[in-house]
Amino acid sequence: MIYKVISKPEFATFIDSLVRQNLSYGPRQVDTDGNGQPVYQFREVRSADEIAFDYTVTHSSAKHFLLPFREELSRFAFADGDWEQDIRYEIKPLVLIGLRPCDISAINILDNVLLNGHYPSPYYLARRKNTFIVGMDHLPLPDCFCKSLNHHTVSDGFHLFCSDIGDKYYLSINSSKAYTYLKEFGIGEPTEEDDCKLIERRKLIKQSFQTSVEVSGLPSFLDIEFDSPIWTKWGDKCLNCGTCAMVCPTCYCYNTEDRPDTDLKGSSRQKQLYSCNLVDFAEVAGGHNFRPKNGDRLKYRYYHHYRGFAENANQQICVGCNRCGRACLADINPKDVINDLRMEKESCMTCVSESPRKT
Amino acid sequence: MRTDRGYHCRITNIVTLTEQEKLFQLRIIDSVERSIFRFRPGQFLMLQVPGYGEVPISISGSTSNSEMIEFCVRRAGHVTSALFQAKEGAKVSVRGPFGSSFPMEEMKEHNVILVAGGLGIAPLRAPLLWINEHRDNYGDVHLLYGAKEPSQMLFTYQFEEWRKINHIDLHTIVELPEPGWTGKTGMITELFNDISIAPANTYAIVCGPPVMFKFVCNHLDRQGIPMNRMFVSLERRMHCGMGKCCRCMVGSTFTCVDGPVFDYWSVLNLKEAI
Ligand SMILES: Cc1cc2nc3c(=O)[nH]c(=O)nc-3n(C[C@H](O)[C@H](O)[C@H](O)COP(=O)(O)OP(=O)(O)OC[C@H]3O[C@@H](n4cnc5c(N)ncnc54)[C@H](O)[C@@H]3O)c2cc1C
Ligand code: SF4
Ligand code: SF4
Ligand code: FES
Numbered sequence: 307m308i309y310k311v312i313s314k315p316e317f318a319t320f321i322d323s324l325v326r327q328n329l330s331y332g333p334r335q336v337d338t339d340g341n342g343q344p345v346y347q348f349r350e351v352r353s354a355d356e357i358a359f360d361y362t363v364t365h366s367s368a369k370h371f372l373l374p375f376r377e378e379l380s381r382f383a384f385a386d387g388d389w390e391q392d393i394r395y396e397i398k399p400l401v402l403i404g405l406r407p408c409d410i411s412a413i414n415i416l417d418n419v420l421l422n423g424h425y426p427s428p429y430y431l432a433r434r435k436n437t438f439i440v441g442m443d444h445l446p447l448p449d450c451f452c453k454s455l456n457h458h459t460v461s462d463g464f465h466l467f468c469s470d471i472g473d474k475y476y477l478s479i480n481s482s483k484a485y486t487y488l489k490e491f492g493i494g495e496p497t498e499e500d501d502c503k504l505i506e507r508r509k510l511i512k513q514s515f516q517t518s519v520e521v522s523g524l525p526s527f528l529d530i531e532f533d534s535p536i537w538t539k540w541g542d543k544c545l546n547c548g549t550c551a552m553v554c555p556t557c558y559c560y561n562t563e564d565r566p567d568t569d570l571k572g573s574s575r576q577k578q579l580y581s582c583n584l585v586d587f588a589e590v591a592g593g594h595n596f597r598p599k600n601g602d603r604l605k606y607r608y609y610h611h612y613r614g615f616a617e618n619a620n621q622q623i624c625v626g627c628n629r630c631g632r633a634c635l636a637d638i639n640p641k642d643v644i645n646d647l648r649m650e651k652e653s654c655m656t657c658v659s660e661s662p663r664k665t
Numbered sequence: 666m667r668t669d670r671g672y673h674c675r676i677t678n679i680v681t682l683t684e685q686e687k688l689f690q691l692r693i694i695d696s697v698e699r700s701i702f703r704f705r706p707g708q709f710l711m712l713q714v715p716g717y718g719e720v721p722i723s724i725s726g727s728t729s730n731s732e733m734i735e736f737c738v739r740r741a742g743h744v745t746s747a748l749f750q751a752k753e754g755a756k757v758s759v760r761g762p763f764g765s766s767f768p769m770e771e772m773k774e775h776n777v778i779l780v781a782g783g784l785g786i787a788p789l790r791a792p793l794l795w796i797n798e799h800r801d802n803y804g805d806v807h808l809l810y811g812a813k814e815p816s817q818m819l820f821t822y823q824f825e826e827w828r829k830i831n832h833i834d835l836h837t838i839v840e841l842p843e844p845g846w847t848g849k850t851g852m853i854t855e856l857f858n859d860i861s862i863a864p865a866n867t868y869a870i871v872c873g874p875p876v877m878f879k880f881v882c883n884h885l886d887r888q889g890i891p892m893n894r895m896f897v898s899l900e901r902r903m904h905c906g907m908g909k910c911c912r913c914m915v916g917s918t919f920t921c922v923d924g925p926v927f928d929y930w931s932v933l934n935l936k937e938a939i
Contacts (some may be wrong), residue, residue: 380669380670382715382716387755388756389715389716389756391670391671391715391758419909423908424907424908425668425907425908428669529936532936558909558911559910559912560904560909560910560911561904561910561912562718562719562905562910563718564715564716564717564718566716573715573716575713575715575719577910580910580912582911587902587912588901588902588912589902590900590901590902591741591742591745592741596901596915596937597937606914609916609917610911610914610917613917615911615914615917615919
């Protein structure tokens with residue numbers, strides 16, 4: 307890693323040049339919500355002034371650039387009662403601007419899941435290695451809890467990371483590609499004062515968190531509380547809509563299906579992101595459902611995120627962005643569910659009386 | 666191993682076993698691919714029917730014959746119905762092989778009890794054929810096979826061979842007898858009365874519907890067979906076979922990568938497994 311500083315106007319020039327030459331996506335205001343607050347999403351940007359550098363959070367995450375909602379795995383062409391299969395992993399180079407530390411962490415988690423292990427995904431790899439990532443730090447929203455999971459800072463998985471130190475950005479340059487390109491712009495060595503400002507900035511971010519979620523020991527809690535009534539309680543609220551998984555930067559479960567062309571001369575095998583909260587997620591032929599109840603399915607989302615899959619993500623895969631909590635129409639969020647779960651056990655262990663009745 | 670493109674195969678032969686089940690014999694078209702294709706008993710392939718989709722199917726045939734891949738398929742829905750329409754000569758594709766397998770080497774010098782319920786005979790036929798081909802390596806071999814009705818019993822045409830040539834002690838039972846059925850009637854566990862087991866020296870392989878596992882494995886447990894010497898094959902919905910789509914997950918275990926073959930001790934430690 308190389309550290310440099312750049313003035314804000316020069317930074318804008320640099321970004322402008324970057325996005326003019328490459329297919330780029332950055333945060334843009336797309337709407338205002340019911341309370342008049344701006345709604346941001348990652349959208350295509352063609353110049354620096356289209357980018358909302360001071361954005362708060364995007365509603366959906368940047369994972370869709372690496373894991374599109376729907377993706378073609380292969381194509382079949384039918385002719386004379388026979389067929390041929392065609393598979394491609396080609397992808398256009400992409401620049402992503404303004405990713406938050408937790409969003410970058412989420413991509414690192416996806417790397418771990420999809421590129422490591424027995425069967426790396428060539429589809430994901432093609433996108434990932436052609437994606438140039440510019441990260442930016444930010445002050446947390448009141449409901450962000452990425453610090454609880456240690457994802458409020460990030461040290462890997464980006465090409466360039468920018469920390470706002472007033473009239474300059476403090477740059478962490480993590481690839482020679484980024485350095486080579488930045489050299490053409492007015493970058494300088496950080497002064498002692500710049501270093502101090504960076505430390506102050508980091509402290510400020512760390513101290514600004516208003517939400518924390520206790521995740522230590524959660525894997526065993528989840529095991530012990532497998533049959534807890536809290537799953538029924540939260541499951542009863544859940545609408546099985548799957549929105550939480552769609553907005554989550556680390557949810558990657560999917561469905562596959564063949565979609566024949568309308569002329570029936572070909573067919574496309576497609577992968578589509580799915581959610582374990584959807585009712586048929588674990589249904590097998592003959593209609594047997596291994597997770598028939600809402601609570602069974604909701605539990606599995608928590609199980610997957612906080613217990614960690616042994617085989618392909620030996621870690622908790624939630625980064626604490628609370629996108630799922632903000633998007634949920636039923637007002638279900640990780641903080642409340644986890645607190646509920648812990649409460650149950652902690653009260654049992656610290657007193658001899660019954661745990662408080664859940665309503 | 667093919668994880669994306671799949672081996673392109675021709676269906677060389679189709680044997681109608683019952684109204685609902687057919688045995689498909691496939692040959693990998695490319696001769697080089699055919700010569701390198703290997704699998705172990707208990708593993709499965711993702712069988713692709715272009716235009717319809719792909720489904721996990723256990724390999725039902727012999728591991729030593731790379732000229733022919735055998736699948737015993739039940740018509741269950743969209744993809745399997747499309748496969749049932751296929752004629753000899755049709756082209757399909759298979760990805761894999763995926764998953765864990767029965768520890769055939771570890772079982773050497775031991776007695777083996779194979780317990781199959783219904784379509785459970787499909788995944789169980791591969792280890793059975795393995796034993797038949799290496800018969801001298803194994804002690805007493807019992808095959809207990811239960812079906813709902815006599816007409817649903819699969820591979821009956823091979824029973825004589827298994828019994829006489831391969832010296833398999835074969836017992837069958839049905840839940841609902843039909844006219845002409847002279848054999849036993851009842852639940853599969855009743856067949857245990859017909860055989861004697863030396864628990865210290867015995868392995869078990871159990872395949873069938875989830876309800877069967879508990880009864881059969883509990884019985885074997887009471888007989889004194891250690892839980893880590895009983896093997897079951899679990900069924901889950903699968904869309905990738907590679908631990909990526911998460912559809913087959915049980916607890917934090919992937920049925921497609923860590924399974925489908927599990928020893929019974931591991932199964933008991935998996936929540937929601939059976
Ligand atoms: C490891 C393993 C081995 C199997 N071996 C055999 C076998 O030897 N013979 C046999 O007849 N059947 C076997 N099955 C079951 C077989 O996969 C299902 O019957 C088949 O997927 C049904 O697909 P369908 O499209 O016809 O049914 P539909 O009900 O239309 O299924 C639609 C989709 O759901 C998925 N799906 C549905 N049911 C299952 C299921 N039980 N398991 C996995 N995915 C499912 C498939 O992706 C399928 O494309 C096995 C399943 C597993 C997991
Ligand atoms: S938790 Fe909320 S967002 Fe997720 S499926 Fe249930 S209702 Fe939908
Ligand atoms: S807070 Fe919710 S949306 Fe964000 S990473 Fe965790 S589970 Fe996913
Ligand atoms: S089948 Fe996709 S994870 Fe097992």
